[in-house]
Amino acid sequence: MKILLLFLLFSTNIYAKLNIQHWTTPEGAKVLFVQTQGLPMLDISLNFNAASSKDGDQYGLATLTSSLLGTATQSRNEEQIINAFESVGAQFGGSSLKDMSIVSLRTLSRESVLRKALDVFTEVVTQPSFQQQYLSREKRQALQSIKASKQSPASVASIAFAQAVFGKHPYAHSKIGTPETIEAITISDLKRHYQQFFVAKNLTISLVGDVSRARAKQIARQLSHGLNIGKKASPNPIVKPLNQAQKIHIDFPSKQTHLLIGQVGISRSHPDYYALYLGNHIFGGSGLVSILSDEIREKKGLAYSAYSYFSKMASNGYFLLKLQTKNSQAKEAEVTALNALKNFVNKTVSPQQLQDAKDNIIGGSSLKTASNDNILIYLSIIGFYDLPLDFLSSFTDKIKDISAQDVQNAFKRLIDTDKLITLSVGGNK
Amino acid sequence: MVKIITLLVSLYVAQVWAMEGVSQATLKNGLKIIVKTDNRAPVFISQLWYKVGASNEKRPLTGVSHMLEHMMFKGTDNYKTGEFSKIIARNGGDENAFTSNDYTAYYQKMHKSKLALALKMEADRMRHLQLSNDEFEKERQVVIEERRLRIEDNPNANVAEHLNLISFAKKSAYHSPVIGFKKDIENYKLSDLRTWYETYYAPNNATLVVVGDVDAKAVIALAQQYFGGYKANVNIGNIDDNPSITQTGQSHVLKLKAKLPFSILSFPVPSLKTASDKHSAYALDMLAFVLDNGLSKTLVRDQQIASSIGVGYGLYSKYDTLLTLSFIPAKGVSNEAVLSAIKMQVAELIKKPAMIKEELLRTKIQLEASFVFEQDHISTQSYYLGMLATVGLPIETLFSYVDKMRAVSAEDVAQVAKQYLHFSAANSVQLIPQGD
Numbered sequence: 001m002k003i004l005l006l007f008l009l010f011s012t013n014i015y016a017k018l019n020i021q022h023w024t025t026p027e028g029a030k031v032l033f034v035q036t037q038g039l040p041m042l043d044i045s046l047n048f049n050a051a052s053s054k055d056g057d058q059y060g061l062a063t064l065t066s067s068l069l070g071t072a073t074q075s076r077n078e079e080q081i082i083n084a085f086e087s088v089g090a091q092f093g094g095s096s097l098k099d100m101s102i103v104s105l106r107t108l109s110r111e112s113v114l115r116k117a118l119d120v121f122t123e124v125v126t127q128p129s130f131q132q133q134y135l136s137r138e139k140r141q142a143l144q145s146i147k148a149s150k151q152s153p154a155s156v157a158s159i160a161f162a163q164a165v166f167g168k169h170p171y172a173h174s175k176i177g178t179p180e181t182i183e184a185i186t187i188s189d190l191k192r193h194y195q196q197f198f199v200a201k202n203l204t205i206s207l208v209g210d211v212s213r214a215r216a217k218q219i220a221r222q223l224s225h226g227l228n229i230g231k232k233a234s235p236n237p238i239v240k241p242l243n244q245a246q247k248i249h250i251d252f253p254s255k256q257t258h259l260l261i262g263q264v265g266i267s268r269s270h271p272d273y274y275a276l277y278l279g280n281h282i283f284g285g286s287g288l289v290s291i292l293s294d295e296i297r298e299k300k301g302l303a304y305s306a307y308s309y310f311s312k313m314a315s316n317g318y319f320l321l322k323l324q325t326k327n328s329q330a331k332e333a334e335v336t337a338l339n340a341l342k343n344f345v346n347k348t349v350s351p352q353q354l355q356d357a358k359d360n361i362i363g364g365s366s367l368k369t370a371s372n373d374n375i376l377i378y379l380s381i382i383g384f385y386d387l388p389l390d391f392l393s394s395f396t397d398k399i400k401d402i403s404a405q406d407v408q409n410a411f412k413r414l415i416d417t418d419k420l421i422t423l424s425v426g427g428n429k
Numbered sequence: 430m431v432k433i434i435t436l437l438v439s440l441y442v443a444q445v446w447a448m449e450g451v452s453q454a455t456l457k458n459g460l461k462i463i464v465k466t467d468n469r470a471p472v473f474i475s476q477l478w479y480k481v482g483a484s485n486e487k488r489p490l491t492g493v494s495h496m497l498e499h500m501m502f503k504g505t506d507n508y509k510t511g512e513f514s515k516i517i518a519r520n521g522g523d524e525n526a527f528t529s530n531d532y533t534a535y536y537q538k539m540h541k542s543k544l545a546l547a548l549k550m551e552a553d554r555m556r557h558l559q560l561s562n563d564e565f566e567k568e569r570q571v572v573i574e575e576r577r578l579r580i581e582d583n584p585n586a587n588v589a590e591h592l593n594l595i596s597f598a599k600k601s602a603y604h605s606p607v608i609g610f611k612k613d614i615e616n617y618k619l620s621d622l623r624t625w626y627e628t629y630y631a632p633n634n635a636t637l638v639v640v641g642d643v644d645a646k647a648v649i650a651l652a653q654q655y656f657g658g659y660k661a662n663v664n665i666g667n668i669d670d671n672p673s674i675t676q677t678g679q680s681h682v683l684k685l686k687a688k689l690p691f692s693i694l695s696f697p698v699p700s701l702k703t704a705s706d707k708h709s710a711y712a713l714d715m716l717a718f719v720l721d722n723g724l725s726k727t728l729v730r731d732q733q734i735a736s737s738i739g740v741g742y743g744l745y746s747k748y749d750t751l752l753t754l755s756f757i758p759a760k761g762v763s764n765e766a767v768l769s770a771i772k773m774q775v776a777e778l779i780k781k782p783a784m785i786k787e788e789l790l791r792t793k794i795q796l797e798a799s800f801v802f803e804q805d806h807i808s809t810q811s812y813y814l815g816m817l818a819t820v821g822l823p824i825e826t827l828f829s830y831v832d833k834m835r836a837v838s839a840e841d842v843a844q845v846a847k848q849y850l851h852f853s854a855a856n857s858v859q860l861i862p863q864g865d
Contacts, residue, residue, distance in 0.1 A: 038469045041801055078730065086791040089798025108798050137733055140759065144736040147688035151584055151862075253686040253864075254582040256574070288502070289511070289518045298511060301567030304575035324578050356519050363521020366540050370470035371805045 018369055020379065020389050021213055027200035029224035032379040032389075033207045033216045036372055042109045042209030043376045046125060046223065047384045049233040050101040050197030052175035053315075060177020061185055064138055065193045066096040069103060071134035073123045078134065081124060090117035092124070098171050099236075099313045100384055101197070109210045118219060125198070126226025130190045142182050149176070154324075156250060157258040157425040164246055164421045165264060165318045169239050199230020204383035208376045236315040239264050242419050250425045257330035257426025261337060262320035263419060265310045268385045274398045275410035276310060282357045282407070283344050284308025284321055289356070295340045296323055302333045314385060319415065327427045334422065345411045348404040362396045449828050451814070452645035454652075459633025459661045462652050463814050463824060464645040467807055473641030474807045475547045476536040477555070478815040480636075481629035483609075484530045484602035484747060485671065490621055492609015494629075495528040496572055497622050501535065502526075503564045505557040510564055513550060520546055530603055531747040532819040538808065541642045545651055548637075552655035555630050565619050573615070576608050584687035584860055591858045592753070595679035596695045602673040602748050631662035638815040640807045672703075673748035677854040687862040692764050693755040695856045698849050700746035702822055710744060711833045712841040713849065717742035717752060718792045719785050719842055720775070724756075728770055734762045738771075747820040752849060764859055772852050782843035789842070793835050800831050 021033045055061045070092060071078045085092045090107040103125055107117035149155035159174045166172035176182075205220045241264045266276060284292035284307045296306035303323040311317030321341060325333040369375050369392065382391050454462045482494050504510035517524045522539040535554075537547040580586045590606050597604040608614075637656070639648045675697030701710040721740040728735040735756045743750030758767045778785060803809045813827045 036469065038467070039801060039804055041805070079726065082726075083787075083791065086795055089794045089796075091798075091802070106802060108801060113798075137730075140733070141736055144689065144757065144760065151686075151688040153582055255577045256582055286518060288514045294511075297571055298567070301570035302574070304571055304578055325574060326577060356515065360518045360521055363519070363540060363543075364523065365521070366471050367521070367523060367538055370472045370807065373805050 018375065018378075018392055020382070021216075022383075022389060023217070023220075025200065025205075025220050025224040027224040027227060027229050029200040029203040029205050029220065029227070030383050031205045031207070031216075031220040032383045033213065033220075034375050034379060035211065035213065035216070036208060036375070037210055039372065040109045040210050041372065042107055042114060042207065042211055043372050044105045044121070044219070044223075045206045045376050045380050046103045047204045047206070047380050048101045048103075048198050049099070049202045049384070050193070051097050051099050052173065053098050053170040053236050054193070054197060054233060055170070055173065055177075057181070058177075058185055058189060059173045059181040060142060060175070061189055061193050062101055062197075063096045063175050063177065064135065064142065064182070064185055065190045066094050066101045066103075067138045067141070068130055068134055068190060069094050069128055070124050071138075072129040072131050074127045074129050076120075076123065081120060084120040085117065088113045088116045090121075092121065096175060098175060102380070114211070118222065122222055122226055125223065128194065130187050130194070132187055135185075135187055135190065139182050139185070142176055143179055145176050146179065149174075153252045153254040153256065153258045153425045156252060157260050157423060160248060160250055160425070161260045161262065161318075161320065161421065161423050164248060164423060165242070165262060166239060169315070170236055171239065171313070171315065171317070195228065196230070197233055198227065200224045200227045201230050201232045203227065204380065206376055206379035206383055208372045208379065239316045241416075242421065245419050246421045248421065248423045250423075252425045252427060254426055255326060256324045257327050257424050258322070258324045259330060259334055259337070260320060260322050260423040261334070261341070261420055262318050263416065263421060265317045265319040266312070266414065267314060267316045268312050268387065270316070272410035272413065274395075275402050275406045276414065278354075278357055278361070278399055278402050279344075279349075279407040279411050280308055280310055280319075281361060282349055282353050283341070286357065286360060291344060291353075292321065292337065292340055295336055296333060300336065302329055302336065306337070330424060330426060334424070338417070338420075338422075341415070342417050345408070345415050345417060348408045351404065354404045354407070358399055358402075361399050365396055451824065452649075453824070454649045456632065456653060456657055458657065458659055459631075460652065460656050460659075461636040461818055462649055463636060463638045463818060464643065464648045465638075465640040465810055465814060466643060466645065467640055467804075467810065468642050471541045471642050472538065472807070473541050473544055473547075473639055473643050474536055474538045474811050475544070475551065476534050476638045476811050476815050477551050478532055478534045478636045478638065478819045479629055480531075480634050480819050481533055481625070482529050482531045483605060483607040484673070485629070486605060486609075487600055487671070488605065488610070489613045489616060490625075491605040491613045492572070492607070493613075493617055493621055493625050494533050495608050496569070496614065496617060497625050498526050498528045498533050498535075499568045499572060500560060500565065500622060501554055501558060503561070503568065504559050505554050506559060507553055507557060508550070510561075513554065516550065517547070522547070528607055530607060532816065534815060534819075536808070536811075544639070544643060544648070548648075548651045548655050552659075555632070555635070555656065556659055558626055558630075560619055560623055560626070562619055565622070569614060569617075572608070573611065576611060576614065579608065580606065584685045584862075585691050587683060587685060588691055588693055588858045588860045591681050591683060592693045592695055592856065595681055595858065596676060596697065596751055596856045598674035598676055600671075602671050603746075603750070604673075628662065628665070628668070631665060632656055632659045633661035634665050636815055636818040638811045638818070640811040640814070673746075673750070675749050675751070677851075677856065679856040681858045683858060683860050684863050685860060686864050687860060689757055690764060690862055691755070691757050691860040692768070693753055693858050694768075694852075695751040695753050696849050696851070698742065698750060698752045700748065700750045701744050701826070702747055702820060703749050708833075708836070708841070709845055709848075712837050712845040713742055713752060714744045715789070715792065715834060715837045716842050716845050718796075719778075719788055720754070722788060722792065723778075723785070724771060724774060727774060728756075728767065732770065734759050734770060735767050736760075745816060745820055745822065768852075775846055775850050775852075779843050779847045782839035785839050785842060789837070789839055796834050797831050
């Protein structure tokens with residue numbers, strides 16, 4: 001319970017050498033495959049460029065579409081689908097983010113089991129039947145999720161921050177949607193969203209596990225074969241930088257104030273990507289040993305968790321610093337965190353700080369691909385974001401060469417401490 | 430069924446044996462060592478488990494195990510405050526710690542070349558912790574913030590905390606929250622932590638678990654080198670055991686500022702450790718799976734009177750535990766309506782066990798597959814090994830689990846449902862949201 005764990009997708013880390021095999025299916029889906037041995041299992045992740053940023057003004061559409069995958073196909077109802085997966089011990093999952101909708105399968109790799117699991121999985125993804133009864137139920141579930149997020153100060157803060165930092169950009173709205181937008185979504189909206197975005201050319205297939213390359217090829221082929229070829233979704237617009245500072249406070253009946261300070265961030269192809277990554281690692285991305293945690297937690301005991309990160313998406317995401325403290329200390333924590341950030345932007349890090357961070361990142365690279373599960377996430381990211389295949393192995397080389405001056409220059413170029421969003425959610429001081 | 434090979438390594442180790450890629454040894458000072466080799470990646474996880482947690486605590490010292498866990502990162506005679514984390518980080522490691530009812534555990538995950546460093550540093554803080562008042566006062570505030578974050582500002586966590594308060598007798602294990610009551614956190618003295626540390630942080634109260642690309646003999650030799658010189662705490666056996674005492678028929682209504690209602694029921698049950706008939710503990714575990722699945726199907730997916738249902742059972746608790754049933758009613762549906770649908774389904778299961786036959790079969794297949802999936806992370810593997818050893822269950826329990834579950838019949842499940850699920854005597858906490 002010492003440190004809160006961060007979401008892996010948002011705080012990608014580093015990499016040992018992986019033998020990544022890759023190809024494109026005849027229908028145009030991109031495939032990345034790593035063969036692993038030692039455990040008789042296979043993980044498959046399908047990442048469609050089909051997420052909430054493609055909702056248009058129908059907020060919640062991508063999430064609802066994703067949640068109906070697995071409820072019915074042209075030949076099976078929901079219970080038959082669930083039973084089919086369960087009867088071979090396979091785990092089916094689906095989720096939708098701002099950039100990607102993910103459908104996944106984890107199964108034993110024994111051929112008799114794999115074949116059955118894969119057949120149902122293929123059917124669920126390629127022949128969904130969108131039915132009113134399931135849409136009505138999932139809408140009600142979505143409304144409950146909205147309520148659940150409204151009773152959590154952390155969720156209220158995250159949603160409000162995204163709205164403030166992304167403004168009119170399609171990243172701005174909550175992927176669950178609002179009660180009004182959810183209510184208006186129909187079966188034909190879901191079908192249209194599915195037909196446009198759940199297509200082969202808009203898909204990255206990642207496979208990790210104990211199967212041969214030949215078998216992996218068949219699997220990828222089977223999955224992409226049933227999909228329309230379609231076309232790649234057009235990229236989201238660039239997020240415009242903020243032109244002035246914003247202070248937002250949301251009253252909330254909580255004992256703590258959740259404080260979020262940030263601004264527009266970077267895309268995965270930003271020229272300063274590595275310098276900013278390393279810099280953030282030193283500032284607020286390395287748990288208790290980071291500068292931010294040291295100032296807020298270790299020196300002053302103001303918060304249990306204090307960290308910062310760059311969200312890394314296709315368009316530029318955000319840079320965000322987060323902490324929670326009792327309401328009466330909110331001001332002190334804000335001043336301390338802001339000073340730490342200003343100081344970091346205005347002063348180069350010490351040689352020791354730089355070396356420690358590099359040693360942590362480089363020395364820990366083997367941990368990041370130590371499980372099939374972790375490898376799968378990296379394959380998805382490499383494939384989905386069109387990163388070079390040697391992204392993992394070249395990462396440490398790129399980090400090695402960065403100087404303290406590079407870090408400071410990159411932060412100075414990006415972070416404008418006069419135009420930050422300062423968002424607080426909490427009770428009376 | 431489990432193959433046991435006896436190996437004799439050397440004189441300083443009392444005993445060593447291995448099974449399913451797992452080696453075990455006990456140093457003469459009582460430190461247990463468990464090593465599981467996993468060569469898939471050049472990494473290891475090292476976990477040191479202490480047999481102490483919230484179940485050892487009473488007011489006014491609730492949460493003291495967790496508080497001490499925080500202080501374990503604050504420096505020793507040989508390393509300054511914060512240096513532990515810095516050195517591990519500099520060497521590419523991931524580290525953390527966790528406290529629960531029955532254990533406190535510390536871990537480092539690193540490249541295999543760093544094994545000696547991890548063991549050396551973990552051994553150092555088993556005996557050389559420096560508890561300073563300055564650091565303690567700041568960390569006390571950090572823990573109070575942690576309590577606000579995890580529990581006080583989270584309506585459903587409030588409900589869970591209350592469930593334990595009413596389900597277990599005051600002063601018995603599992604009554605108080607792992608993080609402690611706020612009042613207690615505010616009032617411990619440094620000397621309380623010192624006493625806790627000196628009492629429980631001893632080699633004969635700990636288990637070292639290492640999983641990864643390591644050689645068992647090398648791990649044991651390093652453990653001997655770094656921990657071998659410590660003396661056992663000979664008095665540890667004299668501390669009175671404080672088992673849980675479950676209660677029945679307690680209920681509590683919480684009115685909180687929230688948006689969604691939430692309810693939990695609890696039924697007192699034995700754990701695997703405390704059950705006189707071990708088979709019935711596995712039947713209870715199966716009952717939890719079957720209800721979790723079955724109720725989600727009928728009440729969430731079919732009738733749609735609940736938006737979520739979860740069933741839990743503390744199979745590996747050290748003392749008597751609970752089977753819990755929690756749910757969020759769908760909008761416009763009362764708690765009572767959901768509850769009566771649950772009761773009906775349980776009554777049917779008891780009357781006609783045959784109705785769950787297919788589901789039972791599917792559950793067994795899923796458990797078999799999950800057993801493979803769970804080995805994907807070395808941290809999951811080491812968690813189970815360390816946790817079993819710490820609560821006092823043989824580690825073979827992990828490897829025989831799927832077989833034991835396979836042996837559970839529909840009638841067995843119905844039997845434990847009949848024996849333990851007395852709704853009239855269940856404990857319950859209901860959250861009624863205030864101010865929408």
